[in-house]
Amino acid sequence: MNVSRRLREDADPVWQKIFRHPFVVELYEGRLPLEKFVLYILQDYHYLVDAIKNFCLIASRAETADQRRRVLEIAHLEAVSELQSYEQFLTKLGYTVVEAAAVEPIPANLSYRSFLLATSCLKPFPESLTAALPCFWTYAAIAEHHRTRLGENPQPLYREWASVYGTDEYQQLVVRLTALVDEVTRTYPYGPLREMFVTASRYEYLYWDAVYGQESWPA
Numbered sequence: 001m002n003v004s005r006r007l008r009e010d011a012d013p014v015w016q017k018i019f020r021h022p023f024v025v026e027l028y029e030g031r032l033p034l035e036k037f038v039l040y041i042l043q044d045y046h047y048l049v050d051a052i053k054n055f056c057l058i059a060s061r062a063e064t065a066d067q068r069r070r071v072l073e074i075a076h077l078e079a080v081s082e083l084q085s086y087e088q089f090l091t092k093l094g095y096t097v098v099e100a101a102a103v104e105p106i107p108a109n110l111s112y113r114s115f116l117l118a119t120s121c122l123k124p125f126p127e128s129l130t131a132a133l134p135c136f137w138t139y140a141a142i143a144e145h146h147r148t149r150l151g152e153n154p155q156p157l158y159r160e161w162a163s164v165y166g167t168d169e170y171q172q173l174v175v176r177l178t179a180l181v182d183e184v185t186r187t188y189p190y191g192p193l194r195e196m197f198v199t200a201s202r203y204e205y206l207y208w209d210a211v212y213g214q215e216s217w218p219a
Helices: 003-010 012-020 022-029 034-060 065-092 097-102 107-122 125-145 147-151 156-166 168-184 190-212
Strands: none
Touching: 003 012, 003 125, 003 168, 003 190, 012 022, 012 125, 012 190, 022 034, 022 147, 022 156, 022 190, 034 065, 034 097, 034 107, 034 125, 034 190, 065 097, 065 156, 065 168, 107 125, 107 190, 125 147, 125 156, 125 168, 125 190, 147 156, 156 168
């Protein structure tokens, strides 16, 4: 069994909770209150910026030139394609990038980003790459799991946002990242990889839960 498949099975309990989370279900059904979706989009700016930094850090820890190139290709897609799409979508909600950047990150957002960056700075390449996988993979899995709901979604804005993660382009990106994880972890001890993957998966759940509950810092 590939390492990625084993990781996926071990993280299944939290993934199932993600699939059933009200933010995810209501978004794909078109019932999510707009203010919760706006909070998610505004918070996502900080995550995307740090995701680019994170992949640059991961690339610097790569063991071969080919691995470094493949990681940087993903960073490039984040920096150019996904961030550009995000900025365009932000405009449709009536916000600018400057306004999104000025929004204070909620605790779950800051904690998740800090975990990823700390992992990439302090842990070996296989662990840092593994920690980055759940974000990409869960979004693709959510899109597949709720494909029928999205087809019946009456909200054009939500359909537009969610449909990205079901595209062949995005699904292939996940395949590429998963294949790289399998390659670099083939002979690596499984325990630390499991810890990174399950922890990142839990943060994915906590992030959905935080924006749905409109989390904020204490006064």
